[in-house]
Amino acid sequence: MNLKQFSANFAPNYVTLIRLTFCIRFIVKKIRVITLFLLLDFFLLTGCVAQSTETEIPLPPKREFRAVWIATVDNIDWPSSKTMPPSEQRSEFSTLLDFHKRVGMNAVFVQVRAAGDAFYAKSSEPWSEWLTGKQGRRPEPFWDPLDFMIKEAHQRGLEFHAWLNLNRLVHKSSTSVSTDNLSYTHPEWIINYDGYKLFDFGIPEVRDFITQVTVNVAKNYDVDGIHFDDYFYPYVVPGQVVQDDATFRKYGKEFASKADWRRNNINLLVKQIHDALQEVNPRLKFGISPCGVWRNKGTDPEGSKTYGALASYDDLFADSRKWIKEGWVDYIAPQVYFSSGFNRVPYKNLVDWWTDNSFGRHLYVGMGAYRVGYKERDTNWANPKEIPNQVRYFRGNETDGAIFFSSRSLKNNSLGFVDSLRQDLFRYPALVPTMPWKDNIPPLSPKSLKATLLLNNALELFWEKPDPASDGDGATYYVIYRFEPDEKASAYDPRRIIGMCHEGEKFVDKTVQPGKRYVYYITSVDRLHNESRPIGPLRVEVQEQKLVRF
Structure with a gap:
């Protein structure tokens, strides 16, 4: 030729x-x-x-998105200790990137806001306790982890997506809460639920603040994307009630039900953030990783062939299908953390449904790597071929790639599934898919x-x-x-x-x-x-x- x-x-x-x-x-x-x-x-x-x-x-x-979530809350993935000196944290992160690059990844999603805190210097929120040992304590000697992490990722050819949790102000496992935390400075914005302090999304000022936090990262750091996880309204805990009655009375009069009002609050937030990011940097990628099931088919004929599963629309008031249909997100990364043999929520059924409901945007399959090899009722996860077979299946469908949860699970390499990625499925490099x-x-x-x-x-x-x-x-x-x-x-x-x-x-x-x-x-x-x-x-x-x- x-x-x-x-x-x-x-x-x-x-x-x-x-x-x-x-x-x-x-x-x-x-x-x-x-x-x-x-x-x-x-x-x-x-x-x-x-x-x-x-x-x-x-x-x-030739093109396939291959990414991994790196969780910082509770020191799940990085840093391995909140008392580790900055020099060791930097070395540990660089080593982690080298590992994921060898596996075949071309992007990382790093949690930089875990619970009303920050893993970066240019923030109105206090420093994270999982970085320095105490919320609000600055690193000594001083450094900006986000600047460092972005540069390290880009040097290795990895896209860097800043992952922000948008609902938490205080995590139930927190051991210290700074007086600068919004739960102290704006207690009227707070909902207490199951040991957490969470944002009340029905308050317009709350949505404005979350948007400001997001835009601040986009303006001040050379990130490739902004990413939210699945935490909107909280997962249901028996005996717990979300106390937003007063907010509903004040702002929800035009809605027939509180559920519709809550969904509208999240829709307003997602669109507001999309519009703000578009103004700051129209080429910046924006995406969300919702709960895997939008709605079950038994509840809605447009839902997935899943049965009795927790649904983002009904249970978390997150209309994830609407976001991608309206073009408010550039990609959707549903958490399809189910095995191919799980009857109620089969992996293949969900991948098929999301393929049919991606509306021309990118679909990255959220992969439950953390489940491989663990003893649980779903024994399919004891099969070392489960993840490799899932990769083969999403490749056979019209997906754009996958994100694996989480970094620690890949490092552990349970049942050798990561070897299958590195030596076979991800053996050859892949360019990140374009967004025309x-x-x-x-x-x-x-x-x-x-x-x-x-x-x-x-x-x-x-x-x-x-x-x-x-x-x-x-x-x-x-x-x-x-x-x-x-x-x-x-x-x-x-x-x-x-x-x-x-x-x-x-x-x-x-x-x-x-x-x-x-x-x-x-x-x-x-x-x-x-x-x-x-x-x-x-x-x-x-x-x-x-x-x-x-």
Whole structure:
């Protein structure tokens, strides 16, 4: 394939692309055939050129979101101790990122607001006790964890999403509460429930404050996204009552029921935050990870084929389907923490339902990695193939990837399921899926690709930055492809990606062998992961102590 043909793989006609995408989505939703999903990935990249029948082996995905939640509340994932010195916390976090990068992840979701607190310096809320040992105590020596974590993630090519809990002011496990905590400064905003102090979402000033907290992070930190978990109104605890009667009397007169009013409060909050983030940075990603079940089919004919499950709409007053249907979120990451063999809430049923209800936004499946290998009534989690099979299933559907809960569970590697990810399912790199409603303009190609042979017989590629594209974007990182001389160059096979360069304009290929010939192409990728046409081919033969073009 010559440069013109290979380049065409990275420059699809977007009108044709959109029409084609929706046509194939219809087919995929109806018959769920893995081959068709692979054709979708191929068509998006090659502009509808017929696929070669040279191989029957399905290709790994070129684009797939692969992320992990890193929980800070109660020191679940990081830092492992709230009395750990800052230098050790930094080292521990960097090591954690290295681990997840090796597993094959391309994004992390780090909890930076756990309970009316902050893991970052530019905040009106007090420092977290799970960072410094006491809520309100600043780190000594001083540092800004969020700044550090973002830089470390980006250096490794990992997207960084700031995960904020939006309902808690005091956690039931808290051992210290600062006098600067809002439960002291604004007690009228508070609901006491099951040992927690929670926001009363019916109060407009509360929604304004949560929006301000969110926008503050977006303005002051170079995050790729803002993320909320599933905590809105609290999960029901027997004998406990949410005491918001007075707020309902004041603000809910136009609603027939308190349930409708509560759902409206959350809808107002989600839309308000979406609009505020759009104004601050329209390219910033915003998403939520709700409870896995929106509504059961027995309650609502539009609900999922699940039976008697806790539902976000009915039990948490969170109309998660509406948020994505209205375009208030860029992605939805439902917590599908159920096994494939669980009769009441089967994993596959939920994935199918969310696939049919993603409304053109990204769907990331929330994976219950924490359940693998634990003794519980659902014995399916004792099967080491459960998570790998779940990955295969969501790939066969129209999803955009997955987020795993949580980091500690991946580190523990129960039943060796992480080995299956690292060695098989996530063996090859994947680019983060694009969001064309935010940015559909690819960057320009790198310039002046050259190569030289280093003293240790490694081959160094180097090039120049591209000029800015029409939207002003340059290259955030580069993708390096390598082919055999007689091999047909392909833009959609991640097995030919030998590396991604996230700093500078050079890459060292340490796997070349004397006497062999190689063909290289390099592309630019912008912040929203649009990929340029390539520069190349660069054809070189590695000889003893020198490099020869052919």
